Amino acid sequence: MFPIWSSTLYHCDDLPFDPSEFLPNTYSAFRKKCEDTVIRRTEADVVKGQLFSPKIQSEIFKSASKYLPNLETDFGFTDYEILVAQGDPRSDYEFHGGESNGLKRLKDYLYTNRSLSTYKNTRNNLMGSEYSSKLSPWLADGSLSIRRVFEGVL
Numbered sequence: 702m703f704p705i706w707s708s709t710l711y712h713c714d715d716l717p718f719d720p721s722e723f724l725p726n727t728y729s730a731f732r733k734k735c736e737d738t739v740i741r742r743t744e745a746d747v748v749k750g751q752l753f754s755p756k757i758q759s760e761i762f763k764s765a766s767k768y769l770p771n772l773e774t775d776f777g778f779t780d781y782e783i784l785v786a787q788g789d790p791r792s793d794y795e796f797h798g799g800e801s802n803g804l805k806r807l808k809d810y811l812y813t814n815r816s817l818s819t820y821k822n823t824r825n826n827l828m829g830s831e832y833s834s835k836l837s838p839w840l841a842d843g844s845l846s847i848r849r850v851f852e853g854v855l
Contacts, residue, residue, distance in 0.1 A: 710847045719827050743848045794830040796838050803839030804849075810834050812852050 703768075712722060715738055725731040772778045790796050816823075816831040826832040839845035 705747060708766060708843065708847075710740060710851060711738055715739065715741065719847065740848065740851060743846065743852060793828055794835045796835075798838065798842065800839075800844045803845035804838070806835060807845065807853055810836070817854065826854065 703825065705801075715735055717738060719725075725734055761840060772783050773780070781842075810831070814831055816834075820833075823832040834850075836850060840847060840850070
């Protein structure tokens with residue numbers, strides 16, 4: 702279907718249904734349909750020659766970056782407000798973007814602090830860095846793969 706599959710846990714070709722014809726409308730229905738579906742390993746995905754070259758990636762980023770909003774000119778934030786938002790003392794977890802920081806957070810959450818072992822009891826608590834994985838920002842921007850998280854949990 703696609704030369705590189707990267708943003709979902711299940712490969713589209715492995716789903717027990719054709720998503721262009723049918724897609725469960727709730728997570729529970731989707732989970733039940735997919736419970737016997739095997740999840741492909743991350744390492745098997747990339748084939749030499751399939752990835753964009755750094756030059757092409759740079760050109761794509763330059764082209765796309767003209768559509769990124771500017772906090773000051775587009776939203777009216779002052780330099781001070783932008784600076785303060787980068788280290789808000791009300792936050793339970795100081796987020797730093799990028800793949801290495803996402804992988805570090807995953808390692809800390811799963812292995813260093815072993816927080817996954819208490820997740821069922823702490824998942825609804827609101828305050829504290831270990832009550833949930835805090836992986837959403839890395840997952841949302843693509844710097845951490847859900848398959849990498851899945852493999853870490855195994």
